[in-house]
Amino acid sequence: MDGSVCLTLVHGFAVFLAVSVLTGASLAGTRGAQGALVARLVPADRRPRTRAVMRGTANVGLAVGAMIAGLGLVADSGPGYVALILGDAATFALAALTTLRLPRTTPADGPGAGPRLAALRDRPFLMFTVLDGLMSMHFYLLELALPLWIAGATDASRWVVSVLFCINTAGVLLLQVRATKGTETLAGGARAARRAGLAIGLGCVLFAVAGGRSAWLAVALLVLGAMAHAAGELWQSAAGWSISFGLAPADAHGEYQATYSTGLSLSRVFAPAVLTVLVAGWGVPGWLALGVVSVSVGLLIPPVVRWAARSRGTGADLAAPAHA
Secondary structure (H helix, E strand, C coil), rough: CCCCCEEEEEEECHHHHHHHHHHHHHHHHHHHHHHHHHHHHHHHCHHHHHHHHHHHHHHHHHHHHHHHHHHHHHHHHHHHHHHHHHHHHHHHHHHEEEEEEECCCCCCCCCCCCCHHHHHHCHHHHHHHHHHHHHHHHHHHHHHHHHHHHHHCCCCCCCCCCHHHHHHHHHHHHHHHCCCCCCCHHHHHHHHHHHHHHHHHHHHHHHHCCCCHHHHHHHHHHHHHHHHEEEEEEHHHHHHHHHHHHHHCCCHHHHHHHCCCHHHHHHHHHHHHHHHHHHHHCCHHHHHHEEEEEHHHHHHHHEEEEHHHCCCCCCHCCCCCCCC
16 A cells, blocks of 8 residues: 555645655555464465565556556546546555455464563564665665666666566566575575575676666666566565564564564665665766675675574574474
């Protein structure tokens, strides 16, 4: 849920700010609730795959919604725009109603005497959340950094941005489930995070090299970079699901999933400013810096996961799902 319906109807900064805060809080709560629900309804070794199916399905919805929105833009009429807004609101209501058909769950039996806000006291998990959030800034490369780079530093046509979006969307639809293979364990999730950092770093290098090249060479490099970036995105998503589920105690999945989503929220806050400075301000050195950060984060996550496993006394269970 993105609150686009509400934001379209507000007038004035104060109301806009209030609605933005409410929708942002709702979105953050939704992520934690979805993760907790998956943890309660799906066996441990199938949770990453389930989240992958959910993400692929969501991208199908985004593609269909974009096409419908395009028809509204072509019609360019007041009633048409109102119909789009009301239709969007109806989809949120339908999404809420579908939850009534899900199996009822009961709270997991917990120790009862543990500290409150355990996830915020779990230092290795918080470190993983920060690292994953830092790597997650790459999610805004396609919609922010690359359009600026293509328009200002390459001879490639601006329509190439659409091609790169198509590559990313196709990758999610066709390969996200496959990318979760081997991430059923903490060790597998850690390896996927390392591969993600390397792939995103390679994509950043290819994007950087595209600057100043001939049009067709620039397009070829951008496409290769988009493919590497998409592979990194798929692996990072799979790794995040695997590790965030695997490190959460069986009675605290909601709390841990909400904490994990905080890293993604912080990335959403800081990514636009950071990417704009690095790409539009620094150019090639900025791209290379992004690549170094991605690779470094990917290499740091496996030892953090091992640290987390040791802190739980489950070092021998890295090869198996940590919690059922």
